[in-house]
Amino acid sequence: MQNNWTSKFLLATLAFTVSASAVEKKKIDFVVGVDGDFKAAMNAAKSAGASESSHYVIFFPDGEYNIGSLTGDSNQMTTFTASNTSLVGQSADKTVLYNKSINEGISVTATLKVSANGVYMQDITLYNKANYGNENNCGSACRHDALMTVGDKLVYKNVKLLSTQDTYYTKLNGGKGRSYWEGGQIEGTVDFICGDGDVFFEGTNLVMRRSGGYITASQNNTEWGYVFNNATITVTNNSFNGTFYLGRSWGTARTVFLNTRMIAQPTAEGWQKNMNSAPKVFGEYNSKDGNGNPVNTSKRRTYFDGSKDGSTATLKTVWDANDAAKYTLQNVLKGSDNWDPTKLTAQVSAPKISQEGAEITWADDNNARAWVIFVNGKYKANVITPSFSLEGVAVGSKIKVRAANSMGGLGAYSNEVTTIDANATYYKVTLGEAIGGMVSTNLSGDKVMEGKTATFTATPNSGWKFAGWSGKSAAGIDASKPQASITAAGDIELAPSFAGDGSGKFQAEEGAIENGINESSNAGFAGAGYVNFNAGTSSVQVPVYADAEGEYKLTLTYANGSKSTRSLSIKGEAGETQEVAFEATESWTTYVTKDVSITLPQGASTITFATIGGNDGPNLDQLELTAVKVTQPEPPDSTTAIGGLASGLADPHLEYSPATRVQVFSATGKLVRENVGRATSMAGLPRGIYILRVHDGSRNTQKTIRVK
Numbered sequence: 001m002q003n004n005w006t007s008k009f010l011l012a013t014l015a016f017t018v019s020a021s022a023v024e025k026k027k028i029d030f031v032v033g034v035d036g037d038f039k040a041a042m043n044a045a046k047s048a049g050a051s052e053s054s055h056y057v058i059f060f061p062d063g064e065y066n067i068g069s070l071t072g073d074s075n076q077m078t079t080f081t082a083s084n085t086s087l088v089g090q091s092a093d094k095t096v097l098y099n100k101s102i103n104e105g106i107s108v109t110a111t112l113k114v115s116a117n118g119v120y121m122q123d124i125t126l127y128n129k130a131n132y133g134n135e136n137n138c139g140s141a142c143r144h145d146a147l148m149t150v151g152d153k154l155v156y157k158n159v160k161l162l163s164t165q166d167t168y169y170t171k172l173n174g175g176k177g178r179s180y181w182e183g184g185q186i187e188g189t190v191d192f193i194c195g196d197g198d199v200f201f202e203g204t205n206l207v208m209r210r211s212g213g214y215i216t217a218s219q220n221n222t223e224w225g226y227v228f229n230n231a232t233i234t235v236t237n238n239s240f241n242g243t244f245y246l247g248r249s250w251g252t253a254r255t256v257f258l259n260t261r262m263i264a265q266p267t268a269e270g271w272q273k274n275m276n277s278a279p280k281v282f283g284e285y286n287s288k289d290g291n292g293n294p295v296n297t298s299k300r301r302t303y304f305d306g307s308k309d310g311s312t313a314t315l316k317t318v319w320d321a322n323d324a325a326k327y328t329l330q331n332v333l334k335g336s337d338n339w340d341p342t343k344l345t346a347q348v349s350a351p352k353i354s355q356e357g358a359e360i361t362w363a364d365d366n367n368a369r370a371w372v373i374f375v376n377g378k379y380k381a382n383v384i385t386p387s388f389s390l391e392g393v394a395v396g397s398k399i400k401v402r403a404a405n406s407m408g409g410l411g412a413y414s415n416e417v418t419t420i421d422a423n424a425t426y427y428k429v430t431l432g433e434a435i436g437g438m439v440s441t442n443l444s445g446d447k448v449m450e451g452k453t454a455t456f457t458a459t460p461n462s463g464w465k466f467a468g469w470s471g472k473s474a475a476g477i478d479a480s481k482p483q484a485s486i487t488a489a490g491d492i493e494l495a496p497s498f499a500g501d502g503s504g505k506f507q508a509e510e511g512a513i514e515n516g517i518n519e520s521s522n523a524g525f526a527g528a529g530y531v532n533f534n535a536g537t538s539s540v541q542v543p544v545y546a547d548a549e550g551e552y553k554l555t556l557t558y559a560n561g562s563k564s565t566r567s568l569s570i571k572g573e574a575g576e577t578q579e580v581a582f583e584a585t586e587s588w589t590t591y592v593t594k595d596v597s598i599t600l601p602q603g604a605s606t607i608t609f610a611t612i613g614g615n616d617g618p619n620l621d622q623l624e625l626t627a628v629k630v631t632q633p634e635p636p637d638s639t640t641a642i643g644g645l646a647s648g649l650a651d652p653h654l655e656y657s658p659a660t661r662v663q664v665f666s667a668t669g670k671l672v673r674e675n676v677g678r679a680t681s682m683a684g685l686p687r688g689i690y691i692l693r694v695h696d697g698s699r700n701t702q703k704t705i706r707v708k
Helices: 002-009 038-046 067-071 321-325 329-333 472-476
Strands: 056-060 063-066 078-080 085-089 095-099 112-114 120-122 125-128 147-150 154-157 160-162 168-171 178-182 185-188 190-195 198-202 205-208 214-218 226-229 232-235 245-249 254-258 281-285 303-305 312-314 354-356 359-361 370-375 378-383 387-389 398-404 426-431 437-441 447-449 453-460 464-470 483-487 492-500 505-507 512-514 516-519 530-533 539-546 549-559 566-572 578-582 592-600 603-611 619-631 640-642 645-649 661-666 671-676 688-695 700-707
Touching: 038 056, 038 067, 063 067, 067 078, 067 095, 178 329, 185 190, 198 329, 214 254, 245 254, 245 281, 281 321, 378 387, 426 437, 437 492, 453 464, 453 492, 472 483, 472 492, 483 492, 492 539, 492 603, 505 539, 512 516, 530 539, 539 549, 539 619, 549 578, 566 592, 578 592, 592 603
Parallel strands: 056 085, 063 095, 078 112, 085 120, 095 125, 112 147, 120 154, 125 160, 147 168, 154 178, 160 185, 168 190, 178 198, 185 205, 190 214, 198 226, 205 232, 214 245, 226 254, 254 281, 426 492, 645 700
Antiparallel strands: 303 312, 354 359, 359 387, 370 378, 370 398, 426 447, 437 453, 453 483, 464 492, 505 619, 512 539, 516 530, 530 619, 539 603, 549 592, 549 619, 566 578, 566 603, 640 645, 661 671, 661 688, 688 700
């Protein structure tokens, strides 16, 4: 009897939770060299079941990774197939993934072939060593890709590609092939950006490594093609200046250069006359030299023909502002789903860190998925709370921290802290449990350093209000306020209590859900969502508060767009289980009400809703209680009721009949005292809030008392 009631009473666990945040806190999923090698990382990513909104993040600390030998095929090409995965390095210059392909060929040589959608890459170099640095001696065919892609919605921030011919080869996947580059650098010799799709390059450096080459060779069968905005063009040897081309037409080419800084300039014609077929779009707008002066574009080519198919085209290749205006990032990449990759590349601000005793701490940031800690420049750990224990870190070590965005990409380094000796004392923190709300805290675990201020904030559920703090640490705080700050001088024990706010309205989604979903996709609900039951055994225990014991009208708001009646079993703690049918509604966004009768005890209790016979249920939204026939509670002896609580009980002494059973529970639901057939005294109990339950054989009563 006791354990059954207690288990139902303890619904809301006051665990160590952080405040609701814009980005879900989640650690880096796989650190190469710590959790295994890149082969293990690829296997883990393939089985992770990541989503577009929750990427699987693989992090590479600085170093050179020979993936050609580890994960490559017989020609050292590695194929990556895990969609919605992030590949993030510590730094673009020092995090290098490389191979050395043996046989040349555009489709068989890539350092990394990405055959997936939604891949995010940041601060990494992909390096094909086959002919890089030996460009003038590799003959007419030096096709060795660094990156080949067959995918849509691909993002590259501060990524470097190093190779010779066909360095970056893009292909479509199901007719789509959108990619976004932000910063980064691509080096090569001939057609070193080639292929299909709509690719927007923002601020990317383009490096020509050989005389007579071509930056692009496109065969764009999409609307926009390759669009370079604010790019910079340089050469590895100044003798190459003026000898290369912006591009040529592999087939129906579409290539545009906007606002380009040409430290090295192409030939006067700009574009190569013929390749396979005439281009569809070749355009250039607002090109400047390295000093910011306009480039002379008066001799740019306008007539093109295809050497293979005989097609011809006369194009306007030098554009004005009106021509360039429509080539925005939004237009080029939005597609039918309004994709905006700049939301993914936005970086989280660098934290300001400091040492507090044996911890490095910093302010929380709602935009951070996690933080990565570096000790003496090397990866050490990643955390989801704004602190890092210095246990095992030598005194005098240099600590820096970087915040990860939703994709796992790391922002700027924090300030540097040199660790000092700190013989800190730590105390245990125990948070009690309560029904009707939860507690958030600024702590990152269940310990607090001596002298550090621990802050606890009690947040009631809908239909509830904060009713006070209890526990041995409550003596030094204002128990009437929902936020408590305690400076650690010993172990902390604290528990909140909650009571009904008088509205009688409670939200189903705030209950304890088993094999169901807290969902919010079907508009029209109250609160923050509703419970979507699953077929099979599915249930939710919803905490409610009744001012008095007795019979209540329970008004349930629900939606059932299934076109057939669905049923749930409903049980309150003081009544029998009943089966209730929920008729079909017009749609899943049509919410209606249904009234049932239920018997409830006074105070906090739960109502359990469960599916029947393995069948699915309706979407349950809101509960509302209206008293029908209740027994008004007796006022506590020798007390004055204040805000629903009894105060003034220094040592209440209560007499009951010989058959009466009296139980005293803490505010956390723990049984602390039990007597049968004799006087019950509160003497010796710590000050705080308690729940008194009396069982006299004919009825049960419950009231809340405060021991001062």
